[in-house]
Amino acid sequence: MAEASYPDDLLYHPEHDWARVEGEEATFGITWYAQDQLGEVVFFDPPEVGTTVTKDEPYAEVESVKAVSDVFAPLSGEIVGVNKALGDKPETINDDPYGAGWMVRIKVSDPSECDALMDQSTYTQSLT
Amino acid sequence: MAASPETLRRTPLFDRHKALGAKLVPFAGWEMPVQYTGIREEHQAVRTGVGVFDVSHMGQIETRGRQADALLQRLVSNDVRRMPEGGAQYSVLCRDDGGILDDLFSYRMADEHFLTVTNAANHEADFRWFEQHAADFDADALDRASHYAMLAVQGPGAPTLVRSLTDGRLPARFHCCQRTVAGVPMLVASTGYTGEEGVELLVDSDRAIQVWDALVAAGATPAGLGARDTLRLEVCYPLYGNDLSTDRGPIEAGLGWATKEATGFIGSEAVARRRAEGPREKLAPFVIDGPGIPRQGNAVVGGGEVTSGTMSPSLGVGIGMAYVPVDSAKPDTPIEIDVRGKMRPAIVKRKPLYAREDS
Numbered sequence: 001m002a003e004a005s006y007p008d009d010l011l012y013h014p015e016h017d018w019a020r021v022e023g024e025e026a027t028f029g030i031t032w033y034a035q036d037q038l039g040e041v042v043f044f045d046p047p048e049v050g051t052t053v054t055k056d057e058p059y060a061e062v063e064s065v066k067a068v069s070d071v072f073a074p075l076s077g078e079i080v081g082v083n084k085a086l087g088d089k090p091e092t093i094n095d096d097p098y099g100a101g102w103m104v105r106i107k108v109s110d111p112s113e114c115d116a117l118m119d120q121s122t123y124t125q126s127l128t
Numbered sequence: 129m130a131a132s133p134e135t136l137r138r139t140p141l142f143d144r145h146k147a148l149g150a151k152l153v154p155f156a157g158w159e160m161p162v163q164y165t166g167i168r169e170e171h172q173a174v175r176t177g178v179g180v181f182d183v184s185h186m187g188q189i190e191t192r193g194r195q196a197d198a199l200l201q202r203l204v205s206n207d208v209r210r211m212p213e214g215g216a217q218y219s220v221l222c223r224d225d226g227g228i229l230d231d232l233f234s235y236r237m238a239d240e241h242f243l244t245v246t247n248a249a250n251h252e253a254d255f256r257w258f259e260q261h262a263a264d265f266d267a268d269a270l271d272r273a274s275h276y277a278m279l280a281v282q283g284p285g286a287p288t289l290v291r292s293l294t295d296g297r298l299p300a301r302f303h304c305c306q307r308t309v310a311g312v313p314m315l316v317a318s319t320g321y322t323g324e325e326g327v328e329l330l331v332d333s334d335r336a337i338q339v340w341d342a343l344v345a346a347g348a349t350p351a352g353l354g355a356r357d358t359l360r361l362e363v364c365y366p367l368y369g370n371d372l373s374t375d376r377g378p379i380e381a382g383l384g385w386a387t388k389e390a391t392g393f394i395g396s397e398a399v400a401r402r403r404a405e406g407p408r409e410k411l412a413p414f415v416i417d418g419p420g421i422p423r424q425g426n427a428v429v430g431g432g433e434v435t436s437g438t439m440s441p442s443l444g445v446g447i448g449m450a451y452v453p454v455d456s457a458k459p460d461t462p463i464e465i466d467v468r469g470k471m472r473p474a475i476v477k478r479k480p481l482y483a484r485e486d487s
Contacts, residue, residue, distance in 0.1 A: 039151070039162075039166070039354070040167060040168055042421065043420070043439060045420075063421050063439070065168065065439055066167070066357075066438075068423060068468070
């Protein structure tokens with residue numbers, strides 16, 4: 001499992017989800033803290049491309065051996081891509097939560113929602 | 129979380145778990161290691177090598193006296209008189225209506241002396257039940273839970289590893305004997321909860337660290353309650369609080385083999401009636417056919433409920449046990465599980481879901 005890290009180019013949601021905003025699109029995943037709390041991820045149930053996600057609402061489920069956990073959308077928008085590779089290798093979420101362990105990519109519907117998210121230092125302070 | 133960390137009890141090995149970096153969780157009033165390095169790795173260590181579990185949260189009740197066997201016979205579902213000195217026996221503890229209060233392993237240490245291992249969550253109630261009925265017999269029930277630490281050493285390599293630390297032969301399967309292991313006298317029982325070979329060690333709490341350290345130094349992999357759960361579910365051993373409860377009896381739970389109504393134990397009349405009538409539902413193991421992981425509380429389409437479910441580390445698919453109508457409980461019956469709104473096809477299987485290649 002990777003070392004604890006919280007990249008400074010991401011926006012963070014209190015439910016331990018991250019968003020990487022690039023132009024009109026954003027990529028989502030769960031933070032190092034979230035995957036550590038879950039333990040080894042054994043199943044990721046992705047949403048469909050074309051469906052919409054709403055900020056603060058669950059859009060997918062991630063399961064470890066012991067538990068099921070909702071994954072929350074840090075921003076609203078329409079799903080334009082899902083990480084199909086997680087179907088076969090869900091443990092990638094543990095190994096590389098900010099890279100190969102990404103979950104979905106969306107077309108952001110309301111960029112002003114970004115203002116409500118935390119930056120790296122605010123998020124890491126919230127963990128202590 | 130039911131209790132704050134301050135109120136949780138700790139086993140004598142707590143500092144060892146901390147030092148190993150275990151993830152500690154509240155479990156039945158105890159602060160217990162759910163995993164050290166990872167559930168799948170620990171699971172695999174037990175299936176292919178040797179794992180050691182701290183199960184000191186489990187309780188112990190001693191029954192002794194001239195009528196100790198008669199007392200136990202009245203309380204537990206199995207036929208205690210068939211247990212020889214040095215024998216071990218599985219049973220359930222029933223209420224008058226046949227509902228299950230706990231499932232137990234009893235060890236006959238001497239003719240008039242038994243040790244019964246209880247589940248942590250039930251121990252206090254079990255002990256009161258034992259004590260209350262002991263009044264009718266020339267026998268005493270003693271709460272020994274704080275006296276004993278308990279370690280389970282499990283896996284194909286477990287007998288060899290334990291033998292290398294002991295002064296004599298290990299007991300045969302489902303037997304127990306006094307031995308010195310790693311310099312500490314203890315009760316060694318050839319029982320377990322993983323489907324693998326191995327022993328359970330009942331040792332004075334004060335000496336538990338010495339034994340744990342010797343086992344780990346000899347190569348046993350520390351394994352947590354997470355792996356204990358996946359291991360037991362693959363071989364379809366029921367877990368009290370999941371698969372067993374006061375709502376159902378031993379016949380529905382598939383424990384008729386450990387239930388000898390002719391002995392007249394408390395609840396035997398209700399159990400005998402249920403056996404004669406045939407149960408309406410039975411506990412059935414199943415495997416998910418495709419993606420998805422069943423969980424406790426999921427409904428079975430057409431009636432029934434999942435009482436245990438997980439991702440099987442050995443099989444790589446979702447597995448579980450569910451109470452289903454008797455007609456659906458036959459092996460190879462297709463069923464459907466409602467996993468939080470998604471219908472997941474599954475197939476009822478025979479026990480165990482996982483079997484060692486050599487067995």
